[in-house]
Amino acid sequence: MxxxxxxxxxxILGAGLxxxxxxxxxxxxxxxxxxxxxxxxxxxxxxxTASVDADYGGGQYWHEAYDPYDPLSLEDAHAKPSAQLQxxxxxxxxxxxxxxxxxxxxxxxxxxxxLRGIDPAQDIINIPASSLRGNEIIPVMIGQRMARxxxxxxxxxxxxxxxxxxxxFDATDIEIVHIMETIVPGLDFGQLWLPIExxxxxxxxxxxxxxxxxxxxxTKPNINTPGFEFRDLDFLLADxxxxxxxxxIGGSIMYIILLSMGLLAIFDTQVLAIFRRRKEIGTLxxxxxxxxxxxxxxxxxxSLHGLLALLVGSIWGIPLMAYTSIIGITFPPEMIExxxxxxxxxxxxxxAPSVYGITLMILMLSVIVVSFLPAxxxxxxxxxxxxxxxxx
Amino acid sequence: xxxxxxIKVKDVTKKFPMGGGEFTALKExxxxxxxxxxxxxxxxxxxxxxxxxxxxxxxxxxxxxxxxVLDKEIETLKHREASQFRKTTIGFIFQTFNLLPVYTVxxxxxxxxxxxxxHLKERQDAVHESLEWVGLxxxxxxxxxxxxxxxxxxxxxxxxxxxxxxxxxxxxxxxxLDAENSHNILKMMAKLNDSLGTTFxxxxxxxxxxDYLKRKITLMDGQIxxxxxxxxKSQGE
Numbered sequence: 017m018x019x020x021x022x023x024x025x026x027x028i029l030g031a032g033l034x035x036x037x038x039x040x041x042x043x044x045x046x047x048x049x050x051x052x053x054x055x056x057x058x059x060x061x062x063x064x065t066a067s068v069d070a071d072y073g074g075g076q077y078w079h080e081a082y083d084p085y086d087p088l089s090l091e092d093a094h095a096k097p098s099a100q101l102q103x104x105x106x107x108x109x110x111x112x113x114x115x116x117x118x119x120x121x122x123x124x125x126x127x128x129x130x131l132r133g134i135d136p137a138q139d140i141i142n143i144p145a146s147s148l149r150g151n152e153i154i155p156v157m158i159g160q161r162m163a164r165x166x167x168x169x170x171x172x173x174x175x176x177x178x179x180x181x182x183x184x185f186d187a188t189d190i191e192i193v194h195i196m197e198t199i200v201p202g203l204d205f206g207q208l209w210l211p212i213e214x215x216x217x218x219x220x221x222x223x224x225x226x227x228x229x230x231x232x233x234x235t236k237p238n239i240n241t242p243g244f245e246f247r248d249l250d251f252l253l254a255d256x257x258x259x260x261x262x263x264x265i266g267g268s269i270m271y272i273i274l275l276s277m278g279l280l281a282i283f284d285t286q287v288l289a290i291f292r293r294r295k296e297i298g299t300l301x302x303x304x305x306x307x308x309x310x311x312x313x314x315x316x317x318x319s320l321h322g323l324l325a326l327l328v329g330s331i332w333g334i335p336l337m338a339y340t341s342i343i344g345i346t347f348p349p350e351m352i353e354x355x356x357x358x359x360x361x362x363x364x365x366x367x368a369p370s371v372y373g374i375t376l377m378i379l380m381l382s383v384i385v386v387s388f389l390p391a392x393x394x395x396x397x398x399x400x401x402x403x404x405x406x407x408x
Numbered sequence: 409x410x411x412x413x414x415i416k417v418k419d420v421t422k423k424f425p426m427g428g429g430e431f432t433a434l435k436e437x438x439x440x441x442x443x444x445x446x447x448x449x450x451x452x453x454x455x456x457x458x459x460x461x462x463x464x465x466x467x468x469x470x471x472x473x474x475x476x477v478l479d480k481e482i483e484t485l486k487h488r489e490a491s492q493f494r495k496t497t498i499g500f501i502f503q504t505f506n507l508l509p510v511y512t513v514x515x516x517x518x519x520x521x522x523x524x525x526x527h528l529k530e531r532q533d534a535v536h537e538s539l540e541w542v543g544l545x546x547x548x549x550x551x552x553x554x555x556x557x558x559x560x561x562x563x564x565x566x567x568x569x570x571x572x573x574x575x576x577x578x579x580x581x582x583x584x585l586d587a588e589n590s591h592n593i594l595k596m597m598a599k600l601n602d603s604l605g606t607t608f609x610x611x612x613x614x615x616x617x618x619d620y621l622k623r624k625i626t627l628m629d630g631q632i633x634x635x636x637x638x639x640x641k642s643q644g645e
């Protein structure tokens with residue numbers, strides 16, 4: 017086998033430009049496949065980090081009627097937390113959030129909105145809630161997307177309307193005091209952030225919350241939380257993971273196209289080589305190589321293209337991957353919003369060694385298979401015909 | 409030992425499928441070849457010369473009859489055994505040289521030794537010795553495409569001889585060479601036949617080759633029509 021490797025290496029290096037063209041095409045496929053996987057992995061990491069940081073914390077206690085996909089559920093999804101759960105809030109391990117369906121009337125237009133009450137003093141999630149302070153008029157914070165969509169700016173006064181706990185419509189003016197930048201679209205689109213105590217007063221639900229966000233790395237103690245259920249990060253991040261997977265499936269079509277390009281180059285070279293090198297194959301048999309060895313030689317030659325592609329790919333791919341992992345790639349905001357995920361303008365690739373080990377193994381196996389398939393034809397060749405370059 | 413029977417061909421017939429029927433290339437051939445013979449199968453195209461060489465070289469198997477080369481019954485060899493037999497016992501020289509194009513002269517000659525697993529130092533010595541036999545030491549780093557026809561065939565001879573096989577089979581070795589190169593190659597092979605005791609079997613219809621033969625076997629329509637000991641005309645030149 018050592019001899020076959022030696023011969024195969026001599027053969028492919030001797031083939032010169034043809035070898036390097038194949039290696040180039042294959043290394044392009046290899047690097048892009050791995051790089052794109054890194055990009056998707058980085059997106060997932062960024063989504064998780066941003067969502068945990070600004071929204072999920074270490075998990076949430078949900079009111080049992082709360083359904084984030086059903087705005088009508090908000091009407092009933094609020095209650096006072098149990099004493100033990102309130103103790104968690106008082107101990108600084110959690111912060112309450114109250115959600116109420118309402119409308120906002122920017123520049124005379126009606127626009128549905130969720131009124132989101134938060135404690136301005138909280139430090140559980142990374143939301144600039146401290147800006148919701150000290151005004152005669154209720155201070156409200158909105159996200160940049162909401163500001164853009166509703167054409168609202170800091171200092172603008174706008175009317176909001178809601179239904180209180182008895183079902184009576186009420187309205188008041190609020191003032192936009194802060195426009196926050198967040199990469200989590202769910203905390204931005206159609207959301208008005210205001211002090212939770214103001215919101216409780218507005219709807220007449222003192223001390224009540226829709227859900228309670230716990231601090232990062234929170235371990236749920238053994239406490240009674242009647243009316244509230246704890247949702248851990250596995251539960252809360254299910255949507256992000258589902259989005260990631262759907263994007264990954266879309267990306268895998270790209271992998272297949274890129275990989276196919278490289279593999280096709282190898283397959284084509286092998287088929288052509290077996291046709292063009294018939295006389296050589298016959299000579300190898302005459303000199304004492306058996307068919308298995310000749311098939312192995314051609315398979316190794318094809319596979320060595322894969323190994324060389326890995327080497328060449330490492331030379332130009334590792335710096336590229338390192339660059340996008342450290343410096344990141346900046347996409348236009350419209351493109352990012354099109355993803356529908358919690359992503360910043362700059363994305364960073366992330367590489368998990370096990371994932372890439374498996375990916376490389378799959379890539380190399382694919383190369384070996386496409387190298388072997390055409391080489392099988394050699395085993396049907398008659399040495400006497402091959403020596404004279406005769407086709408079968 | 410000289411005059412020992414090294415190849416025994418007995419009642420060999422070889423048929424090839426052709427269209428719906430069969431073409432008989434060799435009909436009941438009987439032949440003994442002795443150690444250090446320098447013999448040629450002579451005859452027109454289609455007379456069965458190359459087929460007989462291929463059978464003796466275990467590149468093909470007879471349809472009927474038996475071929476014994478040294479202690480091997482060719483028709484009973486399995487594919488791997490036949491490869492092993494060719495690797496250790498037979499040297500091949502082809503009409504079109506059949507050098508491996510991406511290898512240098514040195515690497516082409518070294519190739520059979522690599523297959524047999526010989527160590528580097530022994531390999532290098534053997535290749536140098538072969539290059540000296542054929543006078544191509546100065547071309548050892550050239551590629552086949554940089555060689556003339558005569559030089560290419562000398563490399564092919566060196567490759568066939570480097571493992572010092574008992575038998576060399578040469579299929580129309582001078583067909584692509586001019587007169588001068590043909591004589592040079594044949595002289596060199598005759599010398600190796602004398603000095604190393606190698607048995608040479610040629611397939612040819614080239615008078616230049618025939619002039620060097622010590623034994624001429626004439627084939628016609630797949631049958632031996634004449635088997636004669638000859639005095640090489642060129643030996644004394």
